[in-house]
Amino acid sequence: DADVTQTPxxxxxxxxxxIMLECSQTKGHDRMYWYRQDPxxxxxxxxxxxxxxxxxxxxxxxxxxxxxxxxxxxxxSLESAIPNQTALYFCATSDPLEGDYEQxxxxxxxxxxx
Amino acid sequence: xxxxxQDPGPFNVPEGATVAFNCTYSNSxxxxxxxxxxxxxxxxxxxxxVYSSGNEDGRFTAQLNRASQYISLLIRDxxxxxxxTYLCVVNMDNNNDMxxxxxxxxxxxx
Numbered sequence: 001d002a003d004v005t006q007t008p009x010x011x012x013x014x015x016x017x018x019i020m021l022e023c024s025q026t027k028g029h030d031r032m033y034w035y036r037q038d039p040x041x042x043x044x045x046x047x048x049x050x051x052x053x054x055x056x057x058x059x060x061x062x063x064x065x066x067x068x069x070x071x072x073x074x075x076x077s078l079e080s081a082i083p084n085q086t087a088l089y090f091c092a093t094s095d096p097l098e099g100d101y102e103q104x105x106x107x108x109x110x111x112x113x114x
Numbered sequence: 115x116x117x118x119x120q121d122p123g124p125f126n127v128p129e130g131a132t133v134a135f136n137c138t139y140s141n142s143x144x145x146x147x148x149x150x151x152x153x154x155x156x157x158x159x160x161x162x163x164v165y166s167s168g169n170e171d172g173r174f175t176a177q178l179n180r181a182s183q184y185i186s187l188l189i190r191d192x193x194x195x196x197x198x199t200y201l202c203v204v205n206m207d208n209n210n211d212m213x214x215x216x217x218x219x220x221x222x223x224x
Contacts, residue, residue, distance in 0.1 A: 035214075040122070040216055041216055042118070042201065042214040042215050042216040042217060043158070043201070043214040044214070045211075045212070090157060090158075101146060101205055101212070102148075102160045102163075103158075103160070103212065105157035105158050105159070106157060107156070107157055108155075108156075108157055
């Protein structure tokens with residue numbers, strides 16, 4: 001079984017709809033992240049969480065919110081989706097005690113907003 | 115100027131070739147550097163960290179030049195399975211502010 005899972009894997013939604021992307025991990029890591037990837041732009045950090053009580057905005061948090069329901073779960077919400085939020089979304093985890101800050105990514109959620 | 119810049123490629127090389135990618139970063143205070151590999155429609159995975167003294171892992175060699183603020187990845191004896199996008203990643207503040215380059219696409223052909 002994968003260590004970091006994301007649901008759904010693909011989603012098509014309409015402008016103005018609320019949508020939630022979910023991430024679960026079995027690695028026991030405290031740190032979790034949400035990124036979006038757009039062609040030609042690389043991955044950009046949306047939000048990150050160092051533990052259940054610690055949530056931080058990333059580079060591009062406008063239009064997004066997150067919830068850290070438990071150590072293992074970190075969800076990303078689009079309150080009112082817009083077409084330029086069409087992207088590939090990745091969740092990731094890391095453990096600073098592992099030294100190199102390696103991030104472990106989920107398989108991604110492909111979101112299309114029409 | 116982008117915080118992390120890479121040549122997008124694509125690099126098309128024959129099997130057995132040696133290929134090198136460069137990446138420049140803007141924050142001189144950056145402490146940690148990485149190369150990730152991303153296959154088409156898949157998640158990124160760590161290929162190797164980049165240490166100040168340079169490091170090698172089999173056919174892959176990574177180097178860091180702090181004075182010029184760039185890192186490089188050299189792949190020797192390219193295999194078909196090396197075809198992927200290679201992402202340069204810089205830890206901007208030695209915490210968890212990781213910035214990703216847009217990636218360099220490599221295609222190795224028979």
